[in-house]
Amino acid sequence: MMANRRQFLQSGASTAVLGLAASAGLLPAAAQAAWSKAAFEAKGLAEVAKALGGAAPVESAEVQLNAPEIAENGNVVRVAASSSLPGTTQVAILVEKNPNTLAAVFDVVDGTEANFATNIKMSQTSKVYALVKAGDKYHYAVKEVKVTLGGCGG
Amino acid sequence: MADPMRIRAQAQGDKTTVRVLMAHEMESGQRKDSAGKVIPGWYITEVTAQHNGKTVLSAQWGGAVSKNPYLQFSFKGGKAGDKITVTWVDNRGESRSDEAVIA
Numbered sequence A: 001m002m003a004n005r006r007q008f009l010q011s012g013a014s015t016a017v018l019g020l021a022a023s024a025g026l027l028p029a030a031a032q033a034a035w036s037k038a039a040f041e042a043k044g045l046a047e048v049a050k051a052l053g054g055a056a057p058v059e060s061a062e063v064q065l066n067a068p069e070i071a072e073n074g075n076v077v078r079v080a081a082s083s084s085l086p087g088t089t090q091v092a093i094l095v096e097k098n099p100n101t102l103a104a105v106f107d108v109v110d111g112t113e114a115n116f117a118t119n120i121k122m123s124q125t126s127k128v129y130a131l132v133k134a135g136d137k138y139h140y141a142v143k144e145v146k147v148t149l150g151g152c153g154g
Numbered sequence B: 001m002a003d004p005m006r007i008r009a010q011a012q013g014d015k016t017t018v019r020v021l022m023a024h025e026m027e028s029g030q031r032k033d034s035a036g037k038v039i040p041g042w043y044i045t046e047v048t049a050q051h052n053g054k055t056v057l058s059a060q061w062g063g064a065v066s067k068n069p070y071l072q073f074s075f076k077g078g079k080a081g082d083k084i085t086v087t088w089v090d091n092r093g094e095s096r097s098d099e100a101v102i103a
Helices: A002-011 A014-023 A029-034 A037-041 A045-051
Strands: A063-066 A070-073 A077-083 A088-095 A102-107 A112-120 A126-134 A137-149 B006-012 B015-021 B044-051 B054-061 B070-076 B083-090 B095-101
Touching: A037 A045, A037 A102, A045 A088, A045 A126, A063 A126, A063 A137, A077 A088, A077 A126, A077 A137, A088 A112, A102 A112, A112 B054, B006 B083, B006 B095, B015 B044, B015 B083, B044 B070, B054 B070
Parallel strands: A070 A137
Antiparallel strands: A063 A077, A077 A112, A088 A102, A088 A126, A102 B054, A112 B070, A126 A137, B006 B015, B015 B070, B044 B054, B044 B083, B083 B095
């Protein structure tokens, strides 16, 4: 046991340690790799859509966005996004003026409704988008939400 | 280890609606402390839900999801007594998994 431990320590390289930890199930390596960093760092609707792998999104009446007109507290804004477009595979919630536009992406797996609700933070009054991927096209719905008290403590 | 999630799953007809409240700081990585230093981001990045072992929800989140996140979604095919498992992973690699039974 001790010899193993010594060998382990001598191998030293952090990648080896990380690899070992991952294989031992300590790090969700696969899960982390799936997180689309580029999309979460993109600014604005067009850039996020592009980072998610789509071209210019178009506005669609079949995408619904349920958000308050006025959010008194930008720390907790209830937003629901849904789609009645056939072949919807992804539903995302975006806040245009947040430091990072993308708030959440939901994959629509077979049998699950394209209808998700969550609470998000909004730094200031901004347009909120529901961005939906149906087939290989992106569609969106937009609504302006007024924020009385900013939620990013900036 | 974070506190347990509160999961409520209700079947109505062939549709099951799941509501989850998670306990997590969801530090956005945008805020600054009193010394003006940016507080490092600490938030849930991945959420998955399984119904009897089959994935019914898979989501990616950023730092803009509120503290102690709320999540609601629905899927077809659940019935009372079935098991729902919700798992999250945060950007520090911590994770938590909780179970609930469909009512």
